[in-house]
Amino acid sequence: MPFDPDQDKKLKEWKCEETGLIVSINQYGNAQPKVQIGPRMLKKKDGTDRAPAKAGRLNIEDMEFLYSIIDEVKEELENRIKPE
Secondary structure, eight states: OOOOGGGEEEEEEEEOTTTOEEEEEEEETTSOOEEEEEEEOOBOTTSOBOOOBOOOSOOHHHHHHHHHHHHHHHHHHHHHOOOO
C-alpha cells in the first residue's frame, strides 16, 4: 500500500528554540502513535525558517531539552495509545 500523506497526522509537538530540534508524536492512519525525534528547523540570517534538516547527532543542549520534556512526552504518548 503506498504512503498517503493525508493519513499521516502530527498529534503533538515540542520545539527546542535554542537548537531547532523538534520532538513530536505522530500517527499514521489507525496505527499506534509513535515519538519522532527530528527534524531540526534552523533559522536563516534574516530570522525566517530554513527547510527542515535531519536531526543528526545531538549536542548537550538537545539532550537537556529532551531530558526536560521526556516525562511529558511519555505521558502524552501513554494517553494516546489504545489498549490492544
